[in-house]
Structure formats: C-alpha cells, structure tokens
Amino acid sequence: MSDLGYVLCAIGAWIHALVKYRSLRKAPPERKAPIRAIIVGSALGGAPMLLGATVIALPLNRVTGIANLTVLLGWCLALAFLCASQVMLLYWHHSDRAWPQARRLMIIYGLVICGMVALFAVSPELENRHRGFTALAAGVPVLVAMLVLYFTTYLLGAANLVRLCWIWASEITDRIWLRRGFRIAATGMVFAAAYGAVCLFAVIGGLVNPALRQWSVNAPAIAGLGVPLVLLGYSIPRWGPPLSAAWTALRQFRRGLRDYRRLRPLWQALAPVNPAMIHTPDSLAERLSMDFRLFWRVIEINDWLHQLRTYQDPAVVVAIEHRARETGHSGNDLAALSEAAQIKAALARRQRGQRSDVAITDVAVAADAHHAFASERRRLVMIADALTDPLVDATLRDVEVSGTATST
Structure with missing residues (x-):
C-alpha cells in the first residue's frame, strides 16, 4: 500500500471514531460499552495506519533519535486494535457477561505489548529501516523472540476475529447491514491473518534458511488488501441503512416516472x-x-x-x-x-x-x-x-x- 493509502485509511478510521462518538452521546446506557470499544478500536486502528506511511515514520524516528521506534509503536497499536475489536464483539454479543472475558483479553495483550517493548529495549540498535525491518530483525536472536511473540499474537487475534464475526453474523436476522458489516470485516481480517502467518513463517523459517526472511518484505501488502474491507465492515452498519433508503427512493422515483409517462x-x-x-x-x-x-x-x-x-x-x-x-x-x-x-x-x-x-x-x-x-x-x-x-x-x-x- 502506498503512503497515501495508509494516510487515507487512518483518516477514515478516525472519522468513523468521531461518528461513533456522536452516537455514544445519544446511546442508552446498556449500549455504551460496545460503542466505546468501537471508538477505541477505530482510534487505535488509525494510528498504525498512519505510522505505516514512511513519510510519517522515518521523520518521527529521526526526531526521537530511536531507530525503528515507529515500527514497535505501530505493532503495539495494532495489537491494541485487535484487542479492542474482540472486546467490542464480546460486548455486542453478550454485554451482561462480557467483562471477565474482556479483562482477560486486555491483560493478555497488555503483557504481550510489555514483553515486546522489553525485548526491543534490550536489543542492539539496527539500521533505521521501515519497510524491511522484519527481515532485518529476524537475524537478531533477541528480536526474533519479539517477532515471534508479535506475529503469533497478531495471527491468533485476527483469526479469532474472523471466527467471531462470521459465526455471530449468522445470528443477526433483523439488521441486515450489521450482518453484512460483520462478514465484510471477517473477510478483511482473513488478509490480516494471512499477513501474520506469512511473517511468522518467514521469521521461523529464516532460522533455517535466511532467504525466507525476504517473504516478510512484501507481506504488509497482504494486510493492506484487508484494511479497506475492515474499515468498510466496521462503518457500513452506520451508512448502509441510509444507502438502502436512497436506493429505495430512487427505485420509487423511477417507477413513478415510468407511470407518469405511461x-x-x-x-x-x-x-x-x-x-x-x-x-x-x-x-x-x-x-x-x-x-x-x-x-x-x-x-x-x-x-x-x-x-x-x-x-x-x-x-x-x-x-x-x-x-x-x-x-x-x-x-x-x-x-x-x-x-x-x-x-x-x-x-x-x-x-x-x-x-x-x-x-x-x-x-x-x-x-x-x-x-x-x-x-x-x-x-x-x-x-x-x-x-x-x-x-x-x-x-x-x-x-x-x-x-x-x-x-x-
């Protein structure tokens, strides 16, 4: 994905967060928890997209003086997004008993992020490389542990989102656009899971054959294919019904014009x-x-x-x-x-x-x-x-x- 694509996806995610914030103010108390999770997820989802653009990431690394800091920051935010998305689904599906599972998820992801930060802190400084950082870090033992920890958690989180979105979408009978949104988001998360699987294979396989590490260089393009779908799936329940109403009005207008002429x-x-x-x-x-x-x-x-x-x-x-x-x-x-x-x-x-x-x-x-x-x-x-x-x-x-x- 190009830098412009990353920036546009980030802006789209943040606009969705602002729209849902307006809904939060009008929502009944029992519906506020899942909407909060959506807002947090959209805000967190936009941040790694913005950091994925080299025009943002490389200057930020130079300003902070820490090489590849934006890679670590973007990965941590991506895991936070996966966590918030799963929490959102839990509160949507069974809000009355979602807190124990949500708390467990937040603790697990929090520990993973802390572990990644600790491993990054004790690792030797590498060349400031944004696109090929995974292939470069796969040759450093300490960073290999960080990469395995990140991509394993990422893969499991994305796969779980695919499972929950697809299964629970079949339970929705009265809100067709919400069901479509779940399935579109699940399709987008398939690309994210594929990205995690390819990178994990490249890191582990690179220990045996270093040439396999190059697989991770183009792997972000796989995830990039799913980003618009996830954004579309999360936002379509909001603007889908007005779209249906507009289509219905257009069909009525065409029928009216046809009868008027007849x-x-x-x-x-x-x-x-x-x-x-x-x-x-x-x-x-x-x-x-x-x-x-x-x-x-x-x-x-x-x-x-x-x-x-x-x-x-x-x-x-x-x-x-x-x-x-x-x-x-x-x-x-x-x-x-x-x-x-x-x-x-x-x-x-x-x-x-x-x-x-x-x-x-x-x-x-x-x-x-x-x-x-x-x-x-x-x-x-x-x-x-x-x-x-x-x-x-x-x-x-x-x-x-x-x-x-x-x-x-």
Missing part, C-alpha cells in the same frame, strides 16, 4: 374535457417532486373521467367484453380494455354532443397495492396502456357500424 396518452386525450382543471405547481420543489406530479395527474384524470360519465355508451361495454373474451382476455386486462373503450367512445360522443341516459359504473381493476392511491394509479396506468390497443379501436368501429345500420 399515463401521458390518457391525460392528453382527456385534457380537452376541461383544461382549467390542470393543476399548476406552485414551487420548484413541487415541479421536481415526481410523487406530487403523479398525484395531480391521477386526480386530474379521475376528475375528467367523472365528467365523461354522461357520455358513456352501454353498447360499447357489451361489445368490448364480448370481443375481449373471444381473444382470451380476462381479469384486469378485460377491465382495462372495457374502460379504455368506454373512454374513447365517451370522448367521441362528447364531441358530437350525444349524452347517455345511463351512467356506467367504472369496472374496478384489482391491485396488490396496500395504499388506495397506489391501487388507483395502477388502474389508470392499465387503462392508459389499453387505450392504444387495436382491439379497442376495432370494437368501436364495429359499434359505430352497428349503430349506423340500426339507425337506418
């Missing part, structure tokens, strides 16, 4: 009935709101249909139903064709000034929607689609011919 032929055919009833949006927000525009389009169409009731022809109903059934139409399709034919016939009779003595009740189109407006909207969309069906025009021609023959 209603246009019916709206344009009925508009001459009473153009004064067309609603004009009062603001820019109303013009941009698809729900608002679709609502008024449905209202306007229904108002115009109500005014056409006195122009309906009962003969059209009988003719269209007979012809539609012959061609295999039934149910909603039959009802939509019937109403479309009635509308076209009523518009033609209105132009001729021929009123009907019988007002025909609209045939209801069944819908699965739970909202009355959605049901009416679907009904009108089906009618608008049926308005251009050749069957409707053919039926109206037959009725007109039949009516002409009867009158003569």
Whole structure:
C-alpha cells in the first residue's frame, strides 16, 4: 500500500471514531460499552495506519533519535486494535457477561505489548529501516523472540476475529447491514491473518534458511488488501441503512416516472374535457417532486373521467367484453380494455354532443397495492396502456357500424 493509502485509511478510521462518538452521546446506557470499544478500536486502528506511511515514520524516528521506534509503536497499536475489536464483539454479543472475558483479553495483550517493548529495549540498535525491518530483525536472536511473540499474537487475534464475526453474523436476522458489516470485516481480517502467518513463517523459517526472511518484505501488502474491507465492515452498519433508503427512493422515483409517462396518452386525450382543471405547481420543489406530479395527474384524470360519465355508451361495454373474451382476455386486462373503450367512445360522443341516459359504473381493476392511491394509479396506468390497443379501436368501429345500420 502506498503512503497515501495508509494516510487515507487512518483518516477514515478516525472519522468513523468521531461518528461513533456522536452516537455514544445519544446511546442508552446498556449500549455504551460496545460503542466505546468501537471508538477505541477505530482510534487505535488509525494510528498504525498512519505510522505505516514512511513519510510519517522515518521523520518521527529521526526526531526521537530511536531507530525503528515507529515500527514497535505501530505493532503495539495494532495489537491494541485487535484487542479492542474482540472486546467490542464480546460486548455486542453478550454485554451482561462480557467483562471477565474482556479483562482477560486486555491483560493478555497488555503483557504481550510489555514483553515486546522489553525485548526491543534490550536489543542492539539496527539500521533505521521501515519497510524491511522484519527481515532485518529476524537475524537478531533477541528480536526474533519479539517477532515471534508479535506475529503469533497478531495471527491468533485476527483469526479469532474472523471466527467471531462470521459465526455471530449468522445470528443477526433483523439488521441486515450489521450482518453484512460483520462478514465484510471477517473477510478483511482473513488478509490480516494471512499477513501474520506469512511473517511468522518467514521469521521461523529464516532460522533455517535466511532467504525466507525476504517473504516478510512484501507481506504488509497482504494486510493492506484487508484494511479497506475492515474499515468498510466496521462503518457500513452506520451508512448502509441510509444507502438502502436512497436506493429505495430512487427505485420509487423511477417507477413513478415510468407511470407518469405511461399515463401521458390518457391525460392528453382527456385534457380537452376541461383544461382549467390542470393543476399548476406552485414551487420548484413541487415541479421536481415526481410523487406530487403523479398525484395531480391521477386526480386530474379521475376528475375528467367523472365528467365523461354522461357520455358513456352501454353498447360499447357489451361489445368490448364480448370481443375481449373471444381473444382470451380476462381479469384486469378485460377491465382495462372495457374502460379504455368506454373512454374513447365517451370522448367521441362528447364531441358530437350525444349524452347517455345511463351512467356506467367504472369496472374496478384489482391491485396488490396496500395504499388506495397506489391501487388507483395502477388502474389508470392499465387503462392508459389499453387505450392504444387495436382491439379497442376495432370494437368501436364495429359499434359505430352497428349503430349506423340500426339507425337506418
């Protein structure tokens, strides 16, 4: 990973810590412990990322006068991050009995960090090398003990996080984004565990074959692949639900726009009935709101249909139903064709000034929607689609011919 990648990951982890701190202030008392662990884990996770950048690490070593100090500091913070992550999971899963296990973890990791610091302090000073420190230190007996202690603890901690995240994710049924976050974090920790395993093999194998120590030089790139996944997994429960809501809103907008366009032929055919009833949006927000525009389009169409009731022809109903059934139409399709034919016939009779003595009740189109407006909207969309069906025009021609023959 490049220096920029390390810095961006560190900033991302700290931003997540700040966001969770805001949640901590509003959380109920029983939920504060796991949120605190998340904050500590994110803060600790960002620190070793920042120290992983050579532009930060090497100048800090020169300022302190201690060669490779940032390597030790970054490793200690990485172990603290693994500890805090496991504590977070314990408090999330069983907060009422998590403290004994959390205390045991903190003691173990604390002892490991103290041991690493002690071994580093008594070791001979090496060349100030940030990237290849593991390969260089693997040739020093005292530092070999420190490396084995660190990478063993790191590997076990990362592997345990993979296990806990994956197993406990399957227990989550009501929070889909939390379950996804656990599994994404588990996937990221697989790379971290692989990094620890490769480095541990390089250190131990280097005792037999020094060439194996070079495996550790590029091993951090393996862990770097998992860092964005871990950060994503830890943060996605926070921003995932709004993302779902935005996607749902987008899908609703697309459906609304589709229905708005499908209603246009019916709206344009009925508009001459009473153009004064067309609603004009009062603001820019109303013009941009698809729900608002679709609502008024449905209202306007229904108002115009109500005014056409006195122009309906009962003969059209009988003719269209007979012809539609012959061609295999039934149910909603039959009802939509019937109403479309009635509308076209009523518009033609209105132009001729021929009123009907019988007002025909609209045939209801069944819908699965739970909202009355959605049901009416679907009904009108089906009618608008049926308005251009050749069957409707053919039926109206037959009725007109039949009516002409009867009158003569």
